[in-house]
Structures are given as C-alpha cells and as structure tokens.
Amino acid sequence: MSFKSRLCAIAFLIAGLTASCAPQPKLTQPIRVLGDPPVYDYPINNPYAATIIGVPPEMKVDYSSVPALQDRTITLFKDRVVPEGFWYQRGFKYSELLQTTPAPLVYVIAGTGADSHSESPHTIADILYSAGFSVVILPSPTHPNFIINASRNFITGNPVQDSEDLYRIMKVVDTQVALEAKVTQRMLVGYSLGGLDVVFTARLDDEQKAFNFSRVLLINPPLSLYSSMQVLDTMLYQALPDGINDAARFVKTAVRRLSRINQSSDALNFSNERLLIDAYNKYQPSDARLATVIGLSFRLAAADMIFTADVMSRSGYIYPKDRDFTTSTSLNDYFAVALRTSFKNYFDELYMQKYQAQNPRMTKQDVIAESSMESMAGYIASHPNIGLITNRDDIILAPGEEAKLVALFGKNATVFPSGGHLGNLGTPSVAYRIILFLER
C-alpha cells in the first residue's frame, strides 16, 4: 500500500531534497545471475518501524544503472466526461521500462492508493529490469487516476470487478508495448492490494487467454481485503483515541521531531537517507504511535479514493451530487469529511449500496467472501505458477491470517521472519526470491 511512500515523501519534503555531502555507503550490486541466496540480515525487528523506515541506506542495492521509468498516457474511454476539477488527472497514466532486446514482460500492479511513482513499484521495477525483464507498472484500481480514467463504475475496491478493469487496460497497453519492444512471455506481479488483484486477473486470463501469464507473484498481499482494511482503520486510533480530531496535533509533533533530526546533525550533512531511521533511534516511538502514523497515511489514501469515487459516480456521498466540480471549488470541508470517513464507512454505505443494486441477493458477507483470497483457494492450488512472498509479521494481516495465506500457496510460499509490510522489499534476499520465482 502506498502509505510508506507517502510517509517517506512527507519526510523527504521536511528534510529538503538536497545533494548529499555525506560519504555514500558501499551499496550491494543488483542480482543478475542467481547464485547462492544472500543472507537475510534485515535489521529492523519492529514490524511497524520496518513498514515506515524500509531498508536502511547501507543495505540498499545499487540500482543507479537502471534507466528512469518512462511515463505514458492513454485514453481508454473516449466519451468519458471528466469534471473540470480533475484537470490534472487527464488520461490514464502508467509507466514502463523496456529492454532493448527480446525479454519477458512483467506487469506490476500497485497497492492501495499507489501509482507507478510510489516507492515500492519503483523498487520492484529496478529489481526486475536489472535481472533482464521488461516492466510495465499500472496504478492500483484504488488510485484516483485509475478511478477517473479506467474504472467502469468508479466504485473501486472489489477485486472481481477491478481485475476486469485491469485486464481490459492491459490489453490496450500490450499493443502499445508491442510497438516498442519484443516480448517473449508475460508475467504478473502485484504487491499489497495489487497482490489480490493479480490473482483475480490471472483467473480471468485463464478464461480469455490473451496473455497466458507464465508466472504470477504476490508480494505482501492481504488474505481478505475487508479484514486488512479494518486492521488499517483501527491503527489510526491507537495513539489518537479521538481519531482525526487529534490528528493535526499529532502531525505537528511528528514534523517538529523530524525537523530536529536535521538541526542536530553536521551542518554540511544534508543527506536525508537516514532521516527516518535516525528519528526512530532518537525518539524510540511506541508501537501505538507508529501504528497511528501508518493508519493516518492509509486514511489519507482512502480519503483520496473515496472522494474521487464519489465525485465520479455522482453518488452524493461526500460531495453534493448536483454540484459542479471545478478548479475553483473549495474543497476544505469535503476533505475534512473525507478524512473522517473510514474504509468501513465507505464499504458499508457506498460500496454495498452499489453492489446490492446490481445483485440484490448478495449479502455483505457474500461480497466480503467473494473478494477474499480464500475464495480463490482452488484456483491457487491448481496453478503451480502462482507464488507468494510475505513476512511473518506483516501488519496488514490479522492474527492467524499469515498461516492461512501460506497454507493456500503451499511450497510456492516464501516467508521472511521480519520486514512488516513491504519494509524489506529492497533487500537483496527479497530481490533474489522474486527473480528466483520468475525465472524458475
């Protein structure tokens, strides 16, 4: 999910993106040819801290030789009228990194609220391109750009329907890629919520056979969308009993603390690489505070998603359905209300209403079960080309869910003992496992 990258973005913003004068640590070279597996020495054992901090700078792999992602914009619905207020989201945006020689193409599906410019898909693209794969990164169906330009009914969050949207987009993107690169075979990788989306997309491909994915890999997926969203919703309240009404004070404290880290360092050292880990070591925040940071970041992503879904579908949920949405519309009040809307609110009040209108016999439990990984158990068991990489302490999984997830994938599951949610993604060990599964 995008909360880690959002947090990093906020932290980097605060630190100021300036050239580093500090000596750079010697970085690990990318894994190109598989030899012995690297030793797993990820140092952060607190799953909340791991999720926020990610990989410490001295452990990062050197991907400086990987070219920059190329952004692409396409129109999927020619007749779609997008409210003028969304002028900055014109056209469906995705990114690609294509090899100049014939190579397998990997479609990467981003996690909740993320697009190709988030940190995790960037890391995955670096890992894959270095190992000789071409890469296309698609935004999550929960990202506003996707909802506005690619979603059919705008009420996102149902993997069955989201995968149909994704599949249709991939067919269009594939014809564009064919103009630029030679593709030998196609694979699918999804992280976080994207992991759930790729299983449903792979099942769709079994019926339609447009891609014949040779490998499908899930990285830190949820077992149940509904359950993980509730876990994340709950995290917000751990250090904020009054929820959003306390949030401004909490954010101000966090910003003040982060800014002190730079003040106390060498005047010439503007490097922000260690900002988060230094802040963690200095202040030793409680698990409750760390959980709240994650919950708050998730709430921001959810607010984006819910507001966009509401305006586009003209549901009158947060934004009046009979009011134009233009550049000059003041959004303060709607933003404040959206921040007070949990994913559960959205699910119970908007999402269920829309799905029950389509399928009156579907109960809430039916919809939750239908969008769970467990509903795909038979499909996963009968497809040995589907694999899983997760962490024993992934914070988006409720107690007992990690074991159920691993049981679904059997010998195709790789479980790391630490890393929280995607915190260890940039380590050589995880890169090795990703490449090992795709090249097997």
Add this chain to the structure above:
Amino acid sequence: MQKRHSILFACLFLGLAGCDAAPAQQGGIPPTRHFTSAAEKDYADKEFAVYDPAEAVNKQVYKFNAELDEYVLLPVVNAYIFVTP
C-alpha cells in the same frame, strides 16, 4: 507605457477573476456524509483549512501555470535541449 502595462495586468487579473466569478452550480441535495457536530466543523476550520480568501483565483492561476508548463515551456526546453550540441 508603464500605465498601459498596469492596465494590461489589471485586465488579466480581472479576466481571471471573471472566470472565477462564473457561479458554480451549488448543491441543493445534501451529501450523505457531513460534519456530525458544529465542534467538528470548527475543528476542521481551525486545524486543517488554510486561510485563503483568494482560494478560487489561486487555484485558477495554479492551473494556468501548470498547463503553461506542460504545453508550452517544457516542450520549448526539451526542443532546446534536443537541438543544442
């Protein structure tokens, strides 16, 4: 000459304000979710909202600048980079 420039700028800004003054259709149907109490609205106003009486004009100007960048300035810069040795 100076005076003519001033008038030009004044017209430009009046023009932008004119865009903004076109009344957005106000919603008559209240949305499902809204502030649950006056205190909540008060808190949101104090803590999250930024005092910006010219918000609508500022947003229009931001949009104008972003589109100028995207469709005029960046293509010019890219063309310059492409042709210069």
